[in-house]
Amino acid sequence: MPDECCAPSGNIMILACSGGSNVGQLSNQAAVELTREGFGKMFCLAGIGGHLSGFVQSAKDIPQMVAIDGCSVGCAKAILEHAEIPIKSYLVLTDLGIEKNKDFKLRKEEVQKVKEVIKEACGGEQPVLPMGETGSSNCCG
Amino acid sequence: MEIKVLGPGCPKCQATEKNVREAVTEAGLDAQVDKVTDVMEIAKYGVFGTPAVVVDGEVKSVGKIPEKREIMTWIKK
Numbered sequence: 001m002p003d004e005c006c007a008p009s010g011n012i013m014i015l016a017c018s019g020g021s022n023v024g025q026l027s028n029q030a031a032v033e034l035t036r037e038g039f040g041k042m043f044c045l046a047g048i049g050g051h052l053s054g055f056v057q058s059a060k061d062i063p064q065m066v067a068i069d070g071c072s073v074g075c076a077k078a079i080l081e082h083a084e085i086p087i088k089s090y091l092v093l094t095d096l097g098i099e100k101n102k103d104f105k106l107r108k109e110e111v112q113k114v115k116e117v118i119k120e121a122c123g124g125e126q127p128v129l130p131m132g133e134t135g136s137s138n139c140c141g
Numbered sequence: 142m143e144i145k146v147l148g149p150g151c152p153k154c155q156a157t158e159k160n161v162r163e164a165v166t167e168a169g170l171d172a173q174v175d176k177v178t179d180v181m182e183i184a185k186y187g188v189f190g191t192p193a194v195v196v197d198g199e200v201k202s203v204g205k206i207p208e209k210r211e212i213m214t215w216i217k218k
Contacts, residue, residue, distance in 0.1 A: 013189060053199045054203070057188070058187070058204070061202060
């Protein structure tokens with residue numbers, strides 16, 4: 001078994017607000033797609049909001065993390081601050097010029113734009129590892 | 142006191158278990174140390190990665206090998 005099989009080192013934790021608007025769902029969709037593409041791994045912001053120790057401690061111990069809020073209300077940021085988790089990378093989608101509304105038919109070009117900005121916020125491209133090597137589908141849950 | 146070391150058995154998980162057991166011995170505690178290797182059982186703790194250490198139900202460390210002195214701060218009453 002390789003030394004790194006279980007450690008999340010090198011893997012970016014992606015925390016999306018996943019809120020009830022187009023921008024909230026854009027944050028969610030971008031996080032899902034980036035995870036599927038091997039760029040980081042989406043993690044459960046609700047677990048942190050619930051102050052469940054496994055989620056809170058995971059977010060505290062992860063070296064690289066990006067938090068995404070759909071709008072300036074900043075729910076994701078507030079959750080992290082409430083749980084006393086240092087925010088490493090952060091972005092707000094309405095700051096990208098995407099208007100907040102209640103249209104849940106997400107536009108592909110906006111999802112793509114959000115994904116690119118998330119990658120930039122994390123410092124560029126990450127190596128895409130096969131499933132199982134990043135902890136995406138293995139013991140690391 | 143109940144301590145659980147979560148991890149399927151990679152070198153980092155083994156090193157974590159070793160540090161935990163040594164810390165317990167050095168602290169002179171009567172603590173139960175269990176290794177949790179079952180993936181589904183590990184998933185119940187909501188950790189992003191392993192190894193992880195749980196002390197009396199609270200997750201204290203995730204994705205790294207905690208040093209003995211750090212473990213001591215969790216287990217010393």
